[in-house]
Amino acid sequence: MPDTLRLTLAVADDGTREPLLADLADLGFDAFEEADDVLVAYAPAPRWDGPTQEAVGALMRQRGLDVDALTEETVPDQDWNATWEASLEPIEAGPFVVAPSWTEVPPDLAAATVLRIDPKMAFGTGYHETTRLCLRLLAECAPEGGRVLDLGTGTGVLAIAALRLGAASAIGVDVDPWSVDNGRDNAALNGVGDALEVREGSLEVVSETGFDLVIANIIRSILEPMLPGLVAKATPEAPVVLSGLLATEREHVLGVMAGLGYRAEAEVAENEWWGARFARGE
Numbered sequence: 456m457p458d459t460l461r462l463t464l465a466v467a468d469d470g471t472r473e474p475l476l477a478d479l480a481d482l483g484f485d486a487f488e489e490a491d492d493v494l495v496a497y498a499p500a501p502r503w504d505g506p507t508q509e510a511v512g513a514l515m516r517q518r519g520l521d522v523d524a525l526t527e528e529t530v531p532d533q534d535w536n537a538t539w540e541a542s543l544e545p546i547e548a549g550p551f552v553v554a555p556s557w558t559e560v561p562p563d564l565a566a567a568t569v570l571r572i573d574p575k576m577a578f579g580t581g582y583h584e585t586t587r588l589c590l591r592l593l594a595e596c597a598p599e600g601g602r603v604l605d606l607g608t609g610t611g612v613l614a615i616a617a618l619r620l621g622a623a624s625a626i627g628v629d630v631d632p633w634s635v636d637n638g639r640d641n642a643a644l645n646g647v648g649d650a651l652e653v654r655e656g657s658l659e660v661v662s663e664t665g666f667d668l669v670i671a672n673i674i675r676s677i678l679e680p681m682l683p684g685l686v687a688k689a690t691p692e693a694p695v696v697l698s699g700l701l702a703t704e705r706e707h708v709l710g711v712m713a714g715l716g717y718r719a720e721a722e723v724a725e726n727e728w729w730g731a732r733f734a735r736g737e
Contacts, residue, residue, distance in 0.1 A: 601667030
């Protein structure tokens with residue numbers, strides 16, 4: 456296997472980083488580490504060609520970042536995913552404990568609903584604030600015997616959580632092929648493999664309507680254009696749970712949802728991230 460490129464960017468965790476991370480993923484970077492003032496991105500070294508270098512430089516300039524704040528190095532190949540997986544431990548998220556299958560859940564957390572999630576390059580381990588916010592919100596609205604749509608399903612953790620709380624079926628969609636396989640594997644791991652259908656794509660692969668709960672944990676720039684189509688998939692009584700949003704975007708998102716006939720009935724925040732559960736009506 457080729458050596459690995461490690462790209463270190465001095466980027467504060469102030470709302471600039473998340474869109475940059477998404478853009479880097481589109482350019483072929485497939486693993487990331489985050490600290491207070493640093494974003495580290497990994498990719499096979501051959502991908503660091505002239506066009507990719509120019510694209511990364513342009514991304515930084517677009518966001519007002521100093522290109523000199525970027526450093527690169529090539530490191531010998533190793534199993535980065537295995538190294539990362541070894542660092543994962545069970546984590547609480549509302550009434551849930553999210554834990555990889557190879558870890559033991561501490562006895563004091565044994566009464567919680569345990570979600571066994573083995574991540575394979577897919578977003579949604581429970582270690583990111585936005586996933587935890589969604590889990591807290593949907594814990595109070597999972598539809599008993601109902602149907603769930605999870606847009607940007609990642610590891611499938613949110614759809615699986617809803618199913619574990621009593622939903623009858625769920626469809627999860629994601630544009631990332633890794634997520635499709637990972638979501639299916641995690642559904643089987645949690646005993647809901649027959650209830651969760653994972654499809655590759657976005658709203659265009661969901662012809663069904665009448666969902667009793669709709670969830671989307673996606674950054675605003677991608678989510679906002681899809682909101683009219685997303686809420687059209689829900690029944691009039693269905694809650695819509697949104698996260699992946701910065702606290703600074705709260706007023707804007709509330710306004711967009713109000714224009715679609717929705718009000719926020721519950722809001723949660725953690726660090727710079729915000730999420731809400733919406734219902735139709737005033």
